[in-house]
Amino acid sequence: MKAVLALFLVVALGTTTYSQDIDIYSQKKNINYEFPYLNSQTSFEEFQLLNRTLRLQDMAYAAIVPGYVHFKVKDPLVGWSLVAYRAVGYAGLTYVILDGSYSITDLLNGTPSSTSNVSDYNSQQDITYISIAIVLSSYMFDYIHGRHRLEKKQEMIRYKYGLKFNMSFAEPPIKEGNFIPTFGMRYSF
Amino acid sequence: MKKGIVLGFLLAMALTVFSQNLQSEYRYLTLVKTQQKKLIHNNLRNAEIVADSLLFSNTLDKKTASLFLMELGNNYSVVKKAEFALFSFLRQRFCFPNDTISLFVEKQMRFNALLLNIDKQMIEFIIQKSAAYNLSDNKEVNLNKLIYWASKIETKDLSPLLLHHLDLMNAKGYSLIDDVLKWEDLTRIAFPIKHKAFFLAHDFDSLDFAHQKRYYKYQTCYFLKNKAWNRAKDTLFTFRNLAEAKKSNLCFLKFRSAMHF
Secondary structure, eight states, rough: OOHHHHHHHHHHHHHHHHSOSSSSSSOSOOGGOOOOOTTTOOOHHHHHHHHHOOOOOHHHHHHSSHHHEEEHOHHHHHHHHHHHHHHHHHHHHHHHHOOOSSSSHHHHHOOOOSSSSSHHHHHHHHHHHHHHHHHHHHHHHHHHHHHHHHHHHHHHHHHHHHHHHTTTSSOOOGGGGGSOOOOOOOOOO | OOOHHHHHHHHHHHHHHHHHHHHHHHHHHHHHTTTTHHHHHHHHHHHHHHHHHHHHHEEEEEEEHHHHHHHHHHHHHHHHHHHHHHHHHHHHHHHHHHHHHHHHHHHHHHHHHHTTTHHHHHHHHHHHSSSGGGOOOOOHHHHHHHHHHHGOOOTTTHHHHHHHHHHHHHHOOOOOOOOHHHHHHHTTTOHHHHHHHHHHHHHGGSSSSSHHHHHHHHHHHHHHTTOHHHHHHHHHHHHHHHHHTTTTHHHHHHHHTTTTO
C-alpha cells in the first residue's frame, strides 16, 4: 500500500511540476510545431521578437551570462555595455581574491583579525561591497529592463500588424468629395 | 466562358486586396503621424516596401497611391528625415500626379529643402519640372526624371535608396538616360557627393588630369573592395598609361593595389 502511495505521489509531483520545464507555470504548447499567421511584410527580426518569452530559466541564464536578456531582445549595445559593467565587478572581486590578505567571508562579515591593518581592511571591504553591488545591479537591470524592452517591442509589432489587419476590412476613407475639382490643359509635341 | 469569368473574378479579387492593403497602409501612416516617433520609425521599412510595389505596378487606385506617398513624406518630415521626405514627395509628383495633393506637397517640399540647405532656385526648378504638365505618359521616362531630379538633392543617407530604385528599374528592364547612368556609375564607386556635381556637368574626357585621377582612385578602390581583381587591373593599366603620359606619381594606387596583388 505504501509503495502504491509513494508511486502515486511521484507521478502526481511529476505531472504538476512539469519536471522538464523549470518554471512555475508550464509552456503548454510546442512553438516548434506552430506556424502562425504572419503579415507578408513581417521581417525575420520581428518574427523572432514575437516568438520570444522570458521564463525562469532565462533568469538563471542571465545570472551566468552578462547581458543575456538584452541580447535576447536584440539590444546588443546595452548587452555589451552590461558585459563591460559586470566585468568591472568581477575584476574587483578577482583583485580581492588574488590579493589574499582577507577572505571574502571575513570582509563581508566585517570581522578583521587583530593583526590586520585597519585602513587596508576598510579599502578591501569597500572594493568587495562595490563589486558585489555592480554584479547584482547588472543582473537585476538586465532582467528587469530587458523584460520591459521585450514587452515594448512586442507591443509595437502587435499594434502595427493588428491595426493594419483590421484596417484592411474598414470602409475606404477616400471619397471624390474630398478633392478640389481641377481643370487643366495639356499640349505636347 | 466559365474560365474567363473565373479569371476575371480572381483578378478583381487580387486588385481589391491590393487596394485594401494600400488603403490600410495609408490609414496607418495617418494614424501614427501624431503618435510616438518610435511607431513611425518602426513602420518606415514596411512603408518603403509598399512604395516600391506602387512605383512598379499598374495600380488603378492612383488617388490612394498619391495620398500614401504624400503621407509617407509627412511621416519622414516628423522624424526629421528631410531628404527622404523630399524624395517621397517627388515620387508622388512624378509617378502619381494629383493637382490637389500637389498644392500641399509643394509647401512641404520648400520646407524640407530649407532644412537641407538646398538653393531656393533649385527647389523651385524641381517643383516646376515635376509639375504634371511637364510629365510624360510613359512611366519609364517619369521614373528616369524622378531619379535624375532626386540626385540633385542627394545625401549620403539617400543614395542607397536611389540605387535601390535603379536596381528595381534595371530588373524591370527599363532603360536609363545617360545622366542617370553617369550618376549611378559615380555613386556605385562611392564618389564624394560634393565633387559629383562637377563630374556630372562635364564630359569625362574633357576633364583635367587631377580630376580624372580622383575618379580612377575611387574606381580602383571600389573594384578592389569587391574583389574584382581583373577589372581593378584594367583600371590601373589605363590610369598608369595616363599617368606616364602626364609624368605623375602613382604612389597611392601602387600602395593600395600592393595590399591586394
